Amino acid sequence: MFDDFQEIFNTIKKNKLRTFLTGFSMAWGIFMLIVLLGAGNGIRNGVFHNFADRATNFMRIWPGRTAQAHGGLQAGRLIKLDSSDTWFLEKEFSEVYNVSPVINQYNKSFYYKGDYATGTLRGVLPNYTTIESVEIRAGNGRFINQADIRDKRKVIVLHARTARLLFKDENPLGKYITYDKVVYKVVGVYHDDNLSQTPVSCVPLTTAQQIHFPAQGYSTLNMLLDGLDTKAQNETFETELRASLGRKHKFNKEDKSAVYLYNVAREFLQFKGMFNAITLFIWIIGLGTLIAGVVGISNIMLITVKERTKEFGIRKAIGATPQSILRLVMTECLVITAFFGYLGMIAGIGLTELLNQLMGTPGAPASQEDMVLFTNPTVDLSIILAATLVLILAGLLAGYLPAKRAVQVKPIESLRYE
Amino acid sequence: MIKLENINKTYYNGAALHVLKGLNLHINQGEFVAIMGASGSGKSTLLNIVGILDDYDTGTYHLNGKLIRELSEKESAVYRNQTIGFVFQSFNLISFKTALENVALPLYYQGVRRKKRNATAMRYLERMGLAGWEDHLPSELSGGQKQRIAMARALVTNPRIILADEPTGALDSQTSVEVMHLLQEVNREGITVVMVTHNPEMAGMSQKIIHIRDGIIGSIEHNTQRHHV
Numbered sequence: 001m002f003d004d005f006q007e008i009f010n011t012i013k014k015n016k017l018r019t020f021l022t023g024f025s026m027a028w029g030i031f032m033l034i035v036l037l038g039a040g041n042g043i044r045n046g047v048f049h050n051f052a053d054r055a056t057n058f059m060r061i062w063p064g065r066t067a068q069a070h071g072g073l074q075a076g077r078l079i080k081l082d083s084s085d086t087w088f089l090e091k092e093f094s095e096v097y098n099v100s101p102v103i104n105q106y107n108k109s110f111y112y113k114g115d116y117a118t119g120t121l122r123g124v125l126p127n128y129t130t131i132e133s134v135e136i137r138a139g140n141g142r143f144i145n146q147a148d149i150r151d152k153r154k155v156i157v158l159h160a161r162t163a164r165l166l167f168k169d170e171n172p173l174g175k176y177i178t179y180d181k182v183v184y185k186v187v188g189v190y191h192d193d194n195l196s197q198t199p200v201s202c203v204p205l206t207t208a209q210q211i212h213f214p215a216q217g218y219s220t221l222n223m224l225l226d227g228l229d230t231k232a233q234n235e236t237f238e239t240e241l242r243a244s245l246g247r248k249h250k251f252n253k254e255d256k257s258a259v260y261l262y263n264v265a266r267e268f269l270q271f272k273g274m275f276n277a278i279t280l281f282i283w284i285i286g287l288g289t290l291i292a293g294v295v296g297i298s299n300i301m302l303i304t305v306k307e308r309t310k311e312f313g314i315r316k317a318i319g320a321t322p323q324s325i326l327r328l329v330m331t332e333c334l335v336i337t338a339f340f341g342y343l344g345m346i347a348g349i350g351l352t353e354l355l356n357q358l359m360g361t362p363g364a365p366a367s368q369e370d371m372v373l374f375t376n377p378t379v380d381l382s383i384i385l386a387a388t389l390v391l392i393l394a395g396l397l398a399g400y401l402p403a404k405r406a407v408q409v410k411p412i413e414s415l416r417y418e
Numbered sequence: 419m420i421k422l423e424n425i426n427k428t429y430y431n432g433a434a435l436h437v438l439k440g441l442n443l444h445i446n447q448g449e450f451v452a453i454m455g456a457s458g459s460g461k462s463t464l465l466n467i468v469g470i471l472d473d474y475d476t477g478t479y480h481l482n483g484k485l486i487r488e489l490s491e492k493e494s495a496v497y498r499n500q501t502i503g504f505v506f507q508s509f510n511l512i513s514f515k516t517a518l519e520n521v522a523l524p525l526y527y528q529g530v531r532r533k534k535r536n537a538t539a540m541r542y543l544e545r546m547g548l549a550g551w552e553d554h555l556p557s558e559l560s561g562g563q564k565q566r567i568a569m570a571r572a573l574v575t576n577p578r579i580i581l582a583d584e585p586t587g588a589l590d591s592q593t594s595v596e597v598m599h600l601l602q603e604v605n606r607e608g609i610t611v612v613m614v615t616h617n618p619e620m621a622g623m624s625q626k627i628i629h630i631r632d633g634i635i636g637s638i639e640h641n642t643q644r645h646h647v
Contacts, residue, residue, distance in 0.1 A: 003526065314510045316491075316495060317469075317471060318504065318523055318527065319495050319496070321496075321527075322491045323492065324527065407491075410472055410473065411472075412472045415510060
């Protein structure tokens, strides 16, 4: 066995150009495949990253003013959403769950010891975290809980940027801040992926209701949707939702300004469709590259076997069996393709990892304009291995067929071959 | 040793070409036989059949008492490897292997260990007067040297028969004679030598000259006294 390998390495060593050409087409095929698939994955991951941490199946409803008279009521009437709508939506629509009402208070400032910071105050329920990206890091306290809601506590979870502005290096937990002349105790600080918009700090929904908006309803109703997998399903659902709310609040279901809908699920679905198309395109290119590699290797193997016909004749004349020659050719092909395939793999993975390092997997976009377009341009190892295997098999097959024919002819014919 | 009876061989290359027409030939152990004949007379075909490089259509061929007929490639490879050594006009060395590797190759196919086969090959190279040339590629050697490497390769398995197809055809007269002397020396050790040639001078250095005419034995000439040119 060892002797066989020595014979093979000897042959490889003495035929450097041939070895290099076979190896290069192998390595290049794998390399291009990895780089192409990697670039595609990078773009895809980059765009999907912009949805990261955020529920992709959520919808937001916020009340407006009727534009049409309906059911004997005048146009221009304000629609009010309150806790009855929360129950109503979950009861009416099986797709809706985790309804999370929100009350916003804008354009006031947070005060702490003479420092102030502008920001939005938002009354929320604990289930707010299932829809928006909220990250409470270790040592940063807690989010709003059920007890806060029940007791209408005057506690606040500050946005990290607000906390930083007000408290500098001081620990904000347990301190008291003022917003719109009301004093809140800081129980937590949270991070999110919002770096550009006005930071939002959260208080219990019930507290916000009582202090700031006793008469008004919710600013928005956020909810998660389930089982809406197609665009058509989403559209039907939205129409039914409007109709249903229209019956409850007495507005025309065609009156788009009575309630506003923002359905992220539908947007995400469109994105996904687009990217599936891009992924398919990249795969077609990748397969094209692979086929080009297969053809390249097959060509070289064919020529190699032709070129060696006379050598095979000599080997047979001095006592080589057809099997031994076939084994020699196959093992040689296997060694070359596997080794160079490995090199191509290393080079391809190296390049994509380098790109990954350079372009990075950013924690969050620095601003709205700084949307991430290229993230984690790496390829699944199993795909790479499968592609390498395909090329190796192609090389073996391309070598086997002509070699089989070459060793089966009578030695005298191979010897005559020039 | 070699017993051919009523051998027929036809080539089909477009038109059928009946090359050997019921040829009978006996060659005994230890003989040095030269086969002569015009080109196309079938002398090379005869040698290829004897060397199991080619097959025949009808008749019988016994090598060492064993009928050589429709052998598998594997079986014929074993016979070629163990009983026959070949010397060709165009040397047929493997171009990317050194002299030593070329000589050692038949032993590789016998499964001899690397160290041992290199030592054996070296011994035969020295015997052919090629000590010091073992690491050279065939392209770096002269025709005479190449043919001596080919002879070392033919002898390295210690065969019973050496088959030489125009061994001096590509050599000048001086080296031709050297190669012939080596063949005679090999023959003196009891190895049967069958050589195809169209050079009467070279044929004259054998014991027996067989003339082939039109696919059969035309005449057999015995050399009672060997010429030493």
